[in-house]
Amino acid sequence: MNSGYVAVIGRANAGKSTLINVLVGEKVAIVSPKPQTTRNAILGVLTREEYQIVFVDTPGLYRAKNVLSQTMMKTTQTAARDVDLILFVHDGHAGLHDEDIGLMKRYSSGDIPMIIAYTKTDIMPKENIPEDIKKLYEEGIDCDVYPVSARKGSNLRALERGIAAMLPEGERVISEDIVSDKSDKFMVGEIMREKILLKYDKEIPHGVAVVVNKFERRPDGVYEVDLDIVCEKSNHKAILIGKQGKALKEAASFARGDMEKLLGAKVFLTTYVRVKEDWRDRPDLLRDYGYDPRKNS
Ligand SMILES: Nc1nc2c(ncn2[C@@H]2O[C@H](COP(=O)(O)OP(=O)(O)OP(=O)(O)O)[C@@H](O)[C@H]2O)c(=O)[nH]1
Ligand SMILES: [Mg+2]
Structure with a gap:
């Protein structure tokens, strides 16, 4: 089977925790419309017959204004280090800005492979999706991009399979009855x-x-x-x-x-x-x- 750790990274409020909760099928992380909701690294485990995906939810990328935010950014950087894959979550509805492209370049330029979940497709014009994906390729961001909606549940199975296919072969890393590392x-x-x-x-x-x-x-x-x-x-x-x-x-x-x-x-x-x-x-x-x-x- 394929198994491994996947750091879920992206700007604050992009929809990371919502996506993990839906994929895992349980609420492992709180969600709100305000940025900087998640403050700790939180594991969410998805175990199937053929693979196990251990998601690491992280505090969203944000300009740090105090020591708490700096600490949160350290948590995110640490989480992004020792994983098998980075799942970069992009809020399609918020538009594709230079800052997003900069972050995607930064996270895809290391040794860890990356894929992109382009989320919130339920609340945006569909024609923007291929345009944005084209722009990413023109910018040299050579990752698989999965347009999804966590809220409507669209294309999640494809994303899940895409993630599993990128993980190394091996045993389950976490017991199959465990969904989160949090008490x-x-x-x-x-x-x-x-x-x-x-x-x-x-x-x-x-x-x-x-x-x-x-x-x-x-x-x-x-x-x-x-x-x-x-x-x-x-x-x-x-x-x-x-x-x-x-x-x-x-x-x-x-x-x-x-x-x-x-x-x-x-x-x-x-x-x-x-x-x-x-x-x-x-x-x-x-x-x-x-x-x-x-x-x-
Ligand atoms: N319409 C729509 N809204 C979404 C979707 N996914 C998340 N949201 C909303 O986006 C907001 C932010 O979601 P979160 O999951 O808390 O985002 P996050 O990336 O974990 O945010 P931080 O923890 O602050 O970094 C919430 O109001 C969610 O309900 C989606 O697929 N469609
Ligand atoms: Mg969150």
């Missing part, structure tokens, strides 16, 4: 962060870290989850909580619903909002919150 405790924190990304605007969700302090299953089967929502400023705290706590209650209630689905059990969720000024620029806090490029939490 339920990690996912619970991510689910809270996803609901915050969906509910709040501007800098607020980007300045939030979620720290799970308690994750315990009681004898009656209920999970007790206590988490800190860490933000950067006291006015952010006020917005997060909202009038009479309404905003936070709503976000927490959405999060609890998804946590219960993930765990298949009732969840008793307690949230605290705390302020840690400039945590995104403090390496000690970044490590405490699980953003360490050398360590996969």
Whole structure:
């Protein structure tokens, strides 16, 4: 069989996590319409009779403005190093810009083979697709390009087969019943962060870290989850909580619903909002919150 690791790389918001979730058939990574949703390298494993593909989701490529973003970019660079294939995800709907071409050239010029998933074809004029592919070849980017839509599920099987064909022959690298390398405790924190990304605007969700302090299953089967929502400023705290706590209650209630689905059990969720000024620029806090490029939490 063919098997190996595939780093999924691309600009922030391109649709990497959505694509991995659909290919793997389970939600291994959170998704939102805001850039810089993914902050850690996350494995998503697709095991079939004939092949095993281990996707490594990565933080999207983005101009780093603080130590958290720099750390995220390091995570992405590290993930792109020790793999058998790079799957570059391009948002076709956002257009093909010089910056995209520059990134594709950079990632296809190393020793690791690369293919391109040209995604979001469901929300763009179809005639742009062959034009963009032609432009890529004219620019000397000599990779297979698969136009896909993760949302509509178009052409995903072709992409999957194309990826598998590029992997080396060998044994499965991960046990067939494993879909992700992340714990339920990690996912619970991510689910809270996803609901915050969906509910709040501007800098607020980007300045939030979620720290799970308690994750315990009681004898009656209920999970007790206590988490800190860490933000950067006291006015952010006020917005997060909202009038009479309404905003936070709503976000927490959405999060609890998804946590219960993930765990298949009732969840008793307690949230605290705390302020840690400039945590995104403090390496000690970044490590405490699980953003360490050398360590996969
Ligand atoms: N219409 C459409 N939208 C998509 C598709 N794939 C992803 N999206 C949307 O694009 C947005 C970004 O998706 P993500 O999967 O979070 O993107 P990402 O590349 O992982 O982003 P970062 O983690 O921030 O780098 C979300 O709103 C998705 O619903 C697609 O095939 N079609
Ligand atoms: Mg992502």
